[in-house]
Amino acid sequence: MNNNKLVNKIYNAYLSFWFSAVLLIIVGNWIDIIRFGYGLGDLIYLIFCIIALLIFGLISFMNFFRKVKINKLFLVLLSLIFLLFLLLKLTYFRGSASPWDGHFFILQ
Numbered sequence: 001m002n003n004n005k006l007v008n009k010i011y012n013a014y015l016s017f018w019f020s021a022v023l024l025i026i027v028g029n030w031i032d033i034i035r036f037g038y039g040l041g042d043l044i045y046l047i048f049c050i051i052a053l054l055i056f057g058l059i060s061f062m063n064f065f066r067k068v069k070i071n072k073l074f075l076v077l078l079s080l081i082f083l084l085f086l087l088l089k090l091t092y093f094r095g096s097a098s099p100w101d102g103h104f105f106i107l108q
Helices: 002-028 039-064 070-088
Strands: none
Touching: 002 039, 002 070, 039 070
């Protein structure tokens, strides 16, 4: 297999994982099983996730059709930093309205 094809497969698999993870965070926050811990302030993070999803989706779409050449490594690192930030905000850096209790999901 060509090295470039392998890199493209890994890149596409990573983007699929990233989009799925962010969509699950958005849906989980919307149906109230995942919280950022800020009560109504969770809407700010929800809007932040939606905007990031749209921006990364648009960049990936434009990169796929070669309208814009963006380094794949830069896009992967930027999206990974964003995902790690979200996971930290969902766990250790959760707000005071619903502080971190050791559980990722909020089940009543």
